Amino acid sequence: MKTAQAGTVESMDCLVTVSEAEPGTGIALTLAGSSVARFSRAMEKAVRATLGELKINDMTVLVQDNGALDIVLKARVEAAVSRLNGGEEA
Amino acid sequence: MRLRRTMLYLPGNNPNMLLRGHLFNPDGLVLDLEDAVAVREKDAARILIRDVLKRGEFGSCEVTVRINGLDTEYWRKDLEALVPLGRLDGVRAPKVDDAATVKQLDEALSEIESKAGLEVGRTKIFCLLETARGIFNTYDIATASPRVTAVIPGGEDLTADLRTNRSPEGTELEGIRRNVIVAARAAGVDALDTVFPRITDDEGLRKETSFIKQLGFDGKSVIHPNQIPIIHEVFTPTEKEIERAQKIIAAAKEAAERGLGAVQVDGRMVDAPVVKRALFTLTRAGLLEEGQDNA
Numbered sequence: 169m170k171t172a173q174a175g176t177v178e179s180m181d182c183l184v185t186v187s188e189a190e191p192g193t194g195i196a197l198t199l200a201g202s203s204v205a206r207f208s209r210a211m212e213k214a215v216r217a218t219l220g221e222l223k224i225n226d227m228t229v230l231v232q233d234n235g236a237l238d239i240v241l242k243a244r245v246e247a248a249v250s251r252l253n254g255g256e257e258a
Numbered sequence: 259m260r261l262r263r264t265m266l267y268l269p270g271n272n273p274n275m276l277l278r279g280h281l282f283n284p285d286g287l288v289l290d291l292e293d294a295v296a297v298r299e300k301d302a303a304r305i306l307i308r309d310v311l312k313r314g315e316f317g318s319c320e321v322t323v324r325i326n327g328l329d330t331e332y333w334r335k336d337l338e339a340l341v342p343l344g345r346l347d348g349v350r351a352p353k354v355d356d357a358a359t360v361k362q363l364d365e366a367l368s369e370i371e372s373k374a375g376l377e378v379g380r381t382k383i384f385c386l387l388e389t390a391r392g393i394f395n396t397y398d399i400a401t402a403s404p405r406v407t408a409v410i411p412g413g414e415d416l417t418a419d420l421r422t423n424r425s426p427e428g429t430e431l432e433g434i435r436r437n438v439i440v441a442a443r444a445a446g447v448d449a450l451d452t453v454f455p456r457i458t459d460d461e462g463l464r465k466e467t468s469f470i471k472q473l474g475f476d477g478k479s480v481i482h483p484n485q486i487p488i489i490h491e492v493f494t495p496t497e498k499e500i501e502r503a504q505k506i507i508a509a510a511k512e513a514a515e516r517g518l519g520a521v522q523v524d525g526r527m528v529d530a531p532v533v534k535r536a537l538f539t540l541t542r543a544g545l546l547e548e549g550q551d552n553a
Contacts, residue, residue, distance in 0.1 A: 174302045175302070176271075178272070178273075178274065179274050180273045180274040180277065181272075181273045181274070236273060237273070237277065239309045239310065239312075239313055240273040240277075240306065240309075242309060243302070243305045243306040243308075243309045243310075244302070244306075246305050247301060247302035247305045247306075250301060250305070251301070
């Protein structure tokens with residue numbers, strides 16, 4: 169299974185790990201980190217919105233959060249997906 | 259004129275700094291895609307900076323990005339991702355050696371601005387002169403495009419190219435700084451000084467800033483927020499200087515009203531250059547709106 173990562177676990181950042189999933193299995197999202205208890209719904213919405221914009225229906229996503237704002241979470245998801253797709257290196 | 263006393267470098271892959279940098283109130287920001295970002299993180303940093311620019315919360319800071327060098331494969335992607343957003347005031351280009359490099363960058367910017375429906379020419383160019391060739395060609399570089407708004411001598415790279423190193427006294431950069439000032443003024447662009455690398459040496463920073471201010475520099479690049487208030491303090495006119503400037507402006511205004519060419523203030527003749535300097539003092543003191551001193 170192909171996997172890619174983007175981000176860090178530094179303050180105000182998050183480490184996003186994405187893996188390919190079988191077609192039809194949908195988005196499997198795991199959120200970890202101290203702020204998840206309070207912000208899990210907003211975080212899930214941000215991740216799903218970003219994947220939607222990238223037209224991705226099936227993917228396993230793990231977010232290790234250290235206080236990332238929405239825009240950072242979205243940027244990290246996009247970078248991880250781009251890397252998974254073998255996108256342009258750098 | 260726009261104040262550029264301090265332009266703070268922010269590492270391009272660091273959300274914490276990118277989102278909070280403007281809170282330290284520098285005059286400008288340099289979101290850095292070059293040396294502060296590892297090669298394998300260029301892609302993620304570019305996406306992050308793009309989204310931070312889209313959000314657009316930078317207070318009153320002038321917002322620029324240090325792109326990757328024109329000798330790399332990244333610089334065009336940097337521009338294509340960021341310039342179309344219409345939020346960048348300028349790009350800081352590393353290792354500018356000659357006028358041809360500026361022209362190449364100018365053409366790429368025009369193409370991208372035009373495609374994005376932006377006013378062509380709106381993105382300014384800040385040139386980092388990091389080689390002996392770059393310093394030697396300063397005037398040609400500064401006049402290679404109307405977009406060029408500032409020239410900035412390098413520190414580490416430049417001294418390495420000169421086969422020396424940076425000393426606390428800055429002996430190796432002294433002649434270079436003087437040359438850059440003359441070329442910048444001749445070309446009508448700002449001269450911004452290189453970073454002061456010893457971030458805990460406040461006295462050293464104050465001394466170097468006083469020196470470059472006296473040479474005529476407009477400001478300095480900054481690598482740590484703690485350096486900002488010290489540089490601003492050095493560049494901010496004293497009460498006495500402000501008072502004298504206000505007297506000069508008042509006297510010049512009165513002279514103009516009475517149809518006189520020159521007047522005296524405190525026993526010194528006040529003519530056009532003196533008035534210009536007084537207006538500049540008040541601008542630096544924040545007592546004139548930017549642009550008001552062009553009158």
